[in-house]
Amino acid sequence: MSIEKLKVTQYIPPKGDYEIFQDENHFKEKLKEWGLPVAKKEFWYKDRNFQCHVTIKGYETYGNNNNTLIIEFPNGEISCIHPAYLKEMQQASFGKESMILAEDKPKIMDESEVKITKSSAKVQKERRAETSQTEKTSYSKEKEQSQKIDLPSEKVHFTATIKQFALTYNPFSEENDEVVVLKNVQIEQENPLELGLAWCSHSKTLKKFELAKGDQLEFDGKVVAKKLAKGKDVPDEYIVEAPVLYKINNPSKIVKK
Template structure:
C-alpha cells in the first residue's frame, strides 16, 4: 500500500491540540477493536486502522494512539490521534467520525464573509455589535443542600489496578446500553459478586462488559460462574433507550471490564 505523505503546507496549517496528562493505551488488538466500534468509527470484521483528519483546506491521515476518559464516572472520551509526522492531538470521537464523511467541510460557513475591498486595499470585515444581555438572575439556593447531595449516586472509592488482573464473578443479567456514537443500543453482560483475585482481594460488586463474540460463544445464562482475566475501569453503565424491561438494569453499575480473556465458565 502506497504511503501518503502530507505536504509541508498541511503540516504548518494543522491546528494541534496536544494531550495533557497520561494517555490510556489499548491492551491488545481486541481492546482496540472494541473501543473503535464503540465510538462508531468502524464496523464489520475489518477494523479500520487509519482515519482522515480534515480541516477546511486540507486533510491528513491519522491513527489512534490511545484515549483519555473524563467525567465523574469516566463515561466520556477524548481520542488521542497521531499524525504521520509523530504529532499528537486530541479530538472528540463524534467529531472524528464526522470527518470520515465525504461531505465533511463542504457546507458553506455563513459567518465567513470575505474581506471588504476599500480603495484598492484589503481590510478586515467589521464585526457586528454584540447584543447586550441582561445579567443572569441569581440562582436560588436549595434549603436542604445535604439532601440533594445524598440523592446523587456515588461509586464506592476503590483503587483500581492499572494492569490486567484475574477475576471471579457471576452473570447477573443481560442489558442494553445506549451508545451515543453509533446512536443505537449495545448489548452488555452485567456481572455481580465481582472480585479481583489478588492479595489482598478487591471486592467490586457489580460490573459490566460488552457482550462480545467471545462471550456469545459461551452461551451465558444468569447464574453462571466465571473466571477470567481483564482490565477494569471506572465507567458507569448508561441505560438503553426504549429497551424492553428484561434488558434494563435498575441498580447503578459504576465499573466496566474491558476485553475479558481466558474465560472459564462453571
C-alpha cells in the first residue's frame, strides 16, 4: 500500500483528548460492544482507491453514550470513524467493485454504506453543534451582561482609547463601512460607568483628527446597545476578535490627548 495514497486520504482528527483503553479486557469489551472481532488487534480500512490495516487507539463519547473510534494509519496519522462504518469495512464485499473500477467510475454506495455515511455525517454535525452552542453560550453571557448595564438615554461625556479600525457590512449600500473600535470606554459621571469596548462610525468629523491606534479621546455622545456586525471579505487587520456590544452615536466636542 503506497504512502502516497495515504497522503490523499481525508483524515478527521479528534476534537481534543480522547479516551484510551484501561487494559486488554476493556479493549475486548468495547470491541464486542461495537460488533468488531475481539480476537483482532488490526482492522481493515477500505477506501475507493486502496485498503490498509489500522489499529484502534481509543474512542470519543458523545450524545447518549455513543462512541466515535480513533484509528491510527500505518503512517502514524489518526482519524475518527464511526464504529459501524469500520465494522462494514471488515466485510470482504465492502467497496470491492469500487476499488476495482476506481479509475473508470466513481463509487456508488449501497444502502448500508449510505446509512453509515449519514451516521458519520451526523457525528460531525453534532460536533459542530457543540462548538456552536459554546459560542452561543459565550455570546449569551456577554449579552446578559450588557443588559444588566443601565445605559443613559441622554448625551453623556466619555473617555476612551482607540483600539483599532474595523469594517462592518452595510446592507443598504451592500458594501463595508469603516468604523472605529474603542476600548476602555467609560462614561464620566458621579459614579463612572465602564463599558469596555464600543464602536462608532468613522465619520468625516472623526477623520479630521487623523486618529491612530492608542490615541486617547474625550467626547460627548449617546450610547446604545448595538453589536458591531462583521464585514464581508475583511482583511486580517480589520478583524475584531472580541464582540463589541455598544455603539456610540454622534460623538461631538472631541478632544484628542
